[in-house]
Amino acid sequence: MSADNEIIFQKKIDSGLKIEPKDWMPDKYRKHLIRQISQHAHSEIIGMQPEGNWITRAPSLRAKMVLIAKVQDEAGHGLYLYSATETLGITRNELIEQLQSGKAKYSSIFNYPTLTWADIGAIGWLVDGAAIVNQQSLRGTSFGPYSRAMVRICKEESFHQRQGYEIMSKMSNGTPEQHEMAQDALNRWWWPSLMMFGPHDADSSHTSNAMKWKIKRETNDDLRQLFIDRTVKQADLIGLEIPDPDLKWNPETKHYDFGKIDWEEFWEVVNGNGFCNKERINNHISSHEEGQWVREAALAYAEKTQNGVENE
Amino acid sequence: MSDKNMPTWEVFLQPKTGAPFQHAGNIHATDEEMALQNAREIYTRRQEGTCIWVVKTEDIVSSNPDDQESFFDPANDKLYRYPTFFKVSKKAKGL
Numbered sequence: 082m083s084a085d086n087e088i089i090f091q092k093k094i095d096s097g098l099k100i101e102p103k104d105w106m107p108d109k110y111r112k113h114l115i116r117q118i119s120q121h122a123h124s125e126i127i128g129m130q131p132e133g134n135w136i137t138r139a140p141s142l143r144a145k146m147v148l149i150a151k152v153q154d155e156a157g158h159g160l161y162l163y164s165a166t167e168t169l170g171i172t173r174n175e176l177i178e179q180l181q182s183g184k185a186k187y188s189s190i191f192n193y194p195t196l197t198w199a200d201i202g203a204i205g206w207l208v209d210g211a212a213i214v215n216q217q218s219l220r221g222t223s224f225g226p227y228s229r230a231m232v233r234i235c236k237e238e239s240f241h242q243r244q245g246y247e248i249m250s251k252m253s254n255g256t257p258e259q260h261e262m263a264q265d266a267l268n269r270w271w272w273p274s275l276m277m278f279g280p281h282d283a284d285s286s287h288t289s290n291a292m293k294w295k296i297k298r299e300t301n302d303d304l305r306q307l308f309i310d311r312t313v314k315q316a317d318l319i320g321l322e323i324p325d326p327d328l329k330w331n332p333e334t335k336h337y338d339f340g341k342i343d344w345e346e347f348w349e350v351v352n353g354n355g356f357c358n359k360e361r362i363n364n365h366i367s368s369h370e371e372g373q374w375v376r377e378a379a380l381a382y383a384e385k386t387q388n389g390v391e392n393e
Numbered sequence: 394m395s396d397k398n399m400p401t402w403e404v405f406l407q408p409k410t411g412a413p414f415q416h417a418g419n420i421h422a423t424d425e426e427m428a429l430q431n432a433r434e435i436y437t438r439r440q441e442g443t444c445i446w447v448v449k450t451e452d453i454v455s456s457n458p459d460d461q462e463s464f465f466d467p468a469n470d471k472l473y474r475y476p477t478f479f480k481v482s483k484k485a486k487g488l
Binding site: 101103105161164165168226229237379383 | 397398399418419420421423424427434438455458459
């Protein structure tokens with residue numbers, strides 16, 4: 082029975098059909114999705130922290146309104162993705178527990194600190210830019226709820242990247258000090274942004290099944306290259322320099338060649354030794370615990386009113 | 394401390410007046426009012442809808458995708474339900 086199911090399942094995938102929550106799916110497909118989508122959701126939620134850090138210090142009312150709207154979007158994106166994960170039979174509480182205990186990961190990029198206002202520009206431009214490349218590809222993922230969440234997120238995300246690029250452009254063309262801040266932010270965020278696409282294909286343990294099942298549609302290396310090709314020209318245009326001496330247009334491949342990524346740093350941060358790993362999780366735990374009484378009160382109120390105690 | 398999961402609700406949006414409602418996703422809420430407010434915050438931050446329906450997920454009744462073939466079988470041999478089934482002279486206008 083299960084062998085038959087597996088053949089039908091793979092045929093559906095091969096012919097480009099979406100898998101829906103009630104459809105039969107292999108256990109490993111389900112597990113892979115729970116891991117990937119929840120990691121994606123956690124990244125959106127934790128990603129609010131480095132940016133939230135600058136809301137009170139935004140340089141103008143306009144910048145502040147925009148940043149608040151952006152951070153609110155990230156919360157929304159986290160919730161779309163939690164919803165999609167929950168259709169696979171895991172509860173929100175389990176997901177949160179996995180994040181807080183460190184069993185589930187989130188994107189390492191959010192363990193870097195935001196030191197100046199230019200970092201907010203760099204995050205929008207580079208981090209959201211890299212996320213968009215990845216998410217545009219994932220619109221074609223085989224699991225229906227994940228794909229639909231991606232469509233929605235991509236629509237909202239492009240404003241995020243533009244607001245970041247606008248900040249960088251203004252600062253780069255501002256005073257020499259502002260220009261220096263913009264360049265410094267680019268220097269610090271460039272390499273971690275490239276790491277966001279994950280290890281090279283040859284070293285990635287999850288790639289093969291993910292491609293066969295069309296959970297992923299393009300490989301880490303292809304997406305990284307696409308991001309680099311797009312971004313180099315954007316940096317040129319606003320007078321900033323990508324911090325990579327080996328970066329060079331290759332007329333044969335029609336792509337930019339680039340220098341070596343420091344994977345040791347990547348794994349250090351993944352394994353908890355980044356600048357802000359502890360702070361990010363501790364913040365999450367304390368705000369979750371501080372909200373406990375609100376959730377309890379809301380549930381108690383619903384129970385009471387359902388039982389007719391407070392129904393007018 | 395109890396850590397019960399809040400119930401999930403399915404969210405349907407009507408993109409504009411007169412259009413059919415479409416499933417948008419789900420949210421967590423403890424009661425109807427909170428469900429509508431959460432649905433608004435999560436699914437209509439950019440004026441995506443003119444009206445929202447929320448329905449408790451457990452109250453949705455779904456057909457089983459595994460039975461798709463037999464369940465929809467009664468419809469697949471009735472070509473006469475389509476206008477193209479009927480041969481009509483090209484001279485007859487307005488049909």
